[in-house]
Amino acid sequence: MGVGDPPGMAIAHSTASGMGGMRTAGDLVARMQMSRGMRIKEAKEYVASKLGVSVIDLVDPVVMTEIRQDLNIGLTTPLPGYAKGMEAKFNIAKVLEIEINSVNKFKERTKR
Amino acid sequence: MKKYRTRKGDGSFIELNENELKAELEQGTSDAADRGKISPLSKEELQYLFELFTYPSKFISVEMGNEVILSYDAATLKVRRVGVSTHRIQSLQVYEKLLGADMLEFDHVDYSIKPVKPIITFEQPELEQALLVTTLPLYYGAQPNLGLYNQPDGPCPNPGELYAAGKISEAQDSQEKAVEYAVSDMVQVGSEMYESGADGINFDTTGAAGDTDFLATLKAVEILRKKFPDMCIEVGMAGEFILGMHGGLSYDDVRLAGLYPHKQIELAQKAGVSIFGPVCNTKTDRSIPWNSARAVTYIKECVKNSKIPIHANMGMGVGGLPMVDHPPTDVVSRASKAMVEITRLDGL
Amino acid sequence: MGKEELFKQAMDAIISSDLKKAEEIAKKAIGEGIDPMELMSRGFRVGITRIGDLFERGEMFLPELIRSAEVMKSVSELIISALPEESREKSGVVLIGTVQGDIHDIGKILVASLLKANGFEVHDVGHDVSVETFIEKAQELNVDIIGSSALLTTTMKYQKDLEGELKRRDLRDRFKTMVGGAPVTQRWADRIGADAYGEDATDAVRRAFELLGKS
Numbered sequence: 202m203g204v205g206d207p208p209g210m211a212i213a214h215s216t217a218s219g220m221g222g223m224r225t226a227g228d229l230v231a232r233m234q235m236s237r238g239m240r241i242k243e244a245k246e247y248v249a250s251k252l253g254v255s256v257i258d259l260v261d262p263v264v265m266t267e268i269r270q271d272l273n274i275g276l277t278t279p280l281p282g283y284a285k286g287m288e289a290k291f292n293i294a295k296v297l298e299i300e301i302n303s304v305n306k307f308k309e310r311t312k313r
Numbered sequence: 314m315k316k317y318r319t320r321k322g323d324g325s326f327i328e329l330n331e332n333e334l335k336a337e338l339e340q341g342t343s344d345a346a347d348r349g350k351i352s353p354l355s356k357e358e359l360q361y362l363f364e365l366f367t368y369p370s371k372f373i374s375v376e377m378g379n380e381v382i383l384s385y386d387a388a389t390l391k392v393r394r395v396g397v398s399t400h401r402i403q404s405l406q407v408y409e410k411l412l413g414a415d416m417l418e419f420d421h422v423d424y425s426i427k428p429v430k431p432i433i434t435f436e437q438p439e440l441e442q443a444l445l446v447t448t449l450p451l452y453y454g455a456q457p458n459l460g461l462y463n464q465p466d467g468p469c470p471n472p473g474e475l476y477a478a479g480k481i482s483e484a485q486d487s488q489e490k491a492v493e494y495a496v497s498d499m500v501q502v503g504s505e506m507y508e509s510g511a512d513g514i515n516f517d518t519t520g521a522a523g524d525t526d527f528l529a530t531l532k533a534v535e536i537l538r539k540k541f542p543d544m545c546i547e548v549g550m551a552g553e554f555i556l557g558m559h560g561g562l563s564y565d566d567v568r569l570a571g572l573y574p575h576k577q578i579e580l581a582q583k584a585g586v587s588i589f590g591p592v593c594n595t596k597t598d599r600s601i602p603w604n605s606a607r608a609v610t611y612i613k614e615c616v617k618n619s620k621i622p623i624h625a626n627m628g629m630g631v632g633g634l635p636m637v638d639h640p641p642t643d644v645v646s647r648a649s650k651a652m653v654e655i656t657r658l659d660g661l
Numbered sequence: 662m663g664k665e666e667l668f669k670q671a672m673d674a675i676i677s678s679d680l681k682k683a684e685e686i687a688k689k690a691i692g693e694g695i696d697p698m699e700l701m702s703r704g705f706r707v708g709i710t711r712i713g714d715l716f717e718r719g720e721m722f723l724p725e726l727i728r729s730a731e732v733m734k735s736v737s738e739l740i741i742s743a744l745p746e747e748s749r750e751k752s753g754v755v756l757i758g759t760v761q762g763d764i765h766d767i768g769k770i771l772v773a774s775l776l777k778a779n780g781f782e783v784h785d786v787g788h789d790v791s792v793e794t795f796i797e798k799a800q801e802l803n804v805d806i807i808g809s810s811a812l813l814t815t816t817m818k819y820q821k822d823l824e825g826e827l828k829r830r831d832l833r834d835r836f837k838t839m840v841g842g843a844p845v846t847q848r849w850a851d852r853i854g855a856d857a858y859g860e861d862a863t864d865a866v867r868r869a870f871e872l873l874g875k876s
């Protein structure tokens with residue numbers, strides 16, 4: 202969805218209805234929809250169980266920032282020495298027990 | 314009687330009293346029910362919409378716990394569309410870090426499958442680099458845009474011209490040929506982007522050239538699904554029903570022309586689509602309450618009929634949102650909440 | 662057979678794109694002294710309007726629309742030839758195209774087909790058409806109406822430019838202008854000074870008749 206004009210569209214939707222992306226657990230729930238075809242309820246429950254939090258915590262940026270730090274799965278505001286980008290995705294694949302295509306490709310390409 | 318301020322589909326302000334607003338909602342849902350041959354919204358749902366559109370706050374949101382996934386088609390184009398000169402990887406970072414996106418999409422500025430083919434080996438390394446620095450799931454996205462296979466842009470005789478000359482079967486033959494070319498390109502682009510490491514492919518604005526466009530997409534999805542069982546394939550639509558530009562095409566023995574979202578989803582599922590993006594176009598001369606009730610009616614039936622996640626299109630001029638460059642957030646937030654809480658879908 | 666029944670049959674003949682039946686009805690009506698123009702407006706044209714509606718609901722498709730349009734064309738010719746020489750007015754001539762920078766042409770194709778089906782002589786100049794071409798072709802073909810379609814907010818400006826350029830060349834009064842496309846509205850038409858705005862193909866036909874004083 203979207204148009205140009207982020208305040209009118211992207212920001213409006215994200216404030217009105219969005220999970221919050223990397224500030225919370227939005228990307229993780231999205232991954233369960235994408236990789237296992239889970240509907241929203243099932244996807245949220247799955248992620249919550251893997252992270253050891255309740256479903257409502259998944260959209261809480263305070264709880265989720267702590268959890269994301271603990272599990273080292275990528276942060277909106279980066280910290281020194283923590284996993285970023287591809288590194289974070291390595292950890293996400295492990296935490297959620299899913300295959301991530303780019304992670305597998307990284308492993309393949311660095312094998313020798 | 315008290316007047317409530319709302320807007321028309323072109324974004325302009327209008328004032329409606331209680332009876333007028335209720336009538337707009339009822340007419341919106343019955344228009345969709347009548348066209349799609351589906352059930353209209355219930356009394357309770359209409360009352361919910363009435364309260365939503367009369368709530369005095371400028372901005373409203375879903376109840377805590379009802380949040381859904383936000384995917385952004387054409388993400389790397391949209392920052393540029395407002396004239397901010399970012400590199401594509403920076404655009405993705407803007408969506409990831411500044412705009413609360415849950416999923417990302419990497420796109421070529423033309424956003425059509427056909428022109429990507431000759432430059433694909435330039436697209437792949439940039440996509441691969443984007444995959445190194447982003448954390449969110451990342452699609453490659455483009456429109457099937459079957460029009461590009463017609464003369465003068467492509468090899469097939471132009472069906473528009475053939476129709477105008479009354480050459481109906483020639484126009485249909487030409488469109489069938491275009492389907493073959495498009496399927497081959499979609500499979501090629503989809504495969505190579507997946508080999509590069511994308512989490513999936515998004516075929517956006519499918520059905521733009523009518524039933525031929527939808528058929529090509531379903532066929533391409535079927536092939537890609539066999540080739541890559543784990544690949545995420547999203548299909549987003551162009552309009553609420555499949556335009557019969559050919560009229561005689563079918564998939565799995567179902568005629569494609571005239572299918573509404575709740576029927577489109579059945580075929581999408583069969584073909585192997587992972588996430589489906591239904592659309593309802595906004596009528597600019599009707600009110601947003603009318604448009605929102607109408608869009609929600611279609612999408613609700615589609616969600617009900619689906620086993621896979623549904624991400625309804627909620628951009629400019631679709632999903633009950635106004636067709637205007639700077640959509641006012643009072644109506645965007647209302648249409649957004651209505652879509653999520655009435656249809657119970659999985660994402661926008 | 663009563664007049665009303667004949668009108669209904671005329672409508673059905675168009676909907677089922679039955680050329681033979683349509684011609685039979687036209688000949689019969691003319692033979693019985695029914696006003697050919699009334700047969701057109703209350704019979705055949707009702708049929709083609711219905712086709713337009715069905716198309717916009719996804720219940721009828723382009724090939725059927727084209728077939729019905731062809732039947733409509735033959736019948737119109739028959740009816741016109743039955744009119745006394747002095748009242749055989751030429752049906753309106755419309756130039757239609759999608760503006761410069763814009764390749765969205767599906768809506769424009771539909772509008773063109775339905776106008777044609779309603780007896781207009783339509784010249785479709787395609788998509789990505791410059792203001793210059795619109796004006797040149799309009800003059801060359803001596804059209805009554807210039808219809809422009811714009812689907813992008815970034816290309817709507819060419820509809821405004823067209824108005825300005827027609828004025829600059831002292832040609833504004835020579836043509837009627839009609840605008841359309843998803844982001845285009847009555848509000849926009851008023852702002853730029855276009856003569857009409859058409860919301861969809863059926864509306865476009867209605868507006869075109871109005872513009873030529875034939876509603």
Ligand code: B12
Nearest residue numbers: 630764765766767768808810813814841842843859861862
């Ligand atoms: C299909 C489509 C396409 C197809 C077009 C295929 C084709 N050959 O026409 C393809 C895939 C090629 C395409 C490309 C692009 N598109 Co596009 N596309 C659409 C879409 C989904 C539907 C348009 C459509 O065909 N509708 C069906 C027809 C039947 O309806 P219609 O066109 O509105 O026509 C009716 C009426 O408007 C009226 N009418 C139309 N013309 C006229 C003329 C007259 C004289 C009259 C009286 C009436 C009239 O009658 C018609 C029949 O009812 C719209 C979304 C929307 N809400 O409209 C986006 C949309 C218009 N596209 C959009 C964009 C951004 C693009 C691209 C720039 C994408 C990109 N690369 O980033 C390119 C632009 C290319 C270009 N230079 O034009 C945006 C526009 C945003 C903006 N700022 O304006 C939209 C709104 C989608 C969105 N929300 O982002 N697109």
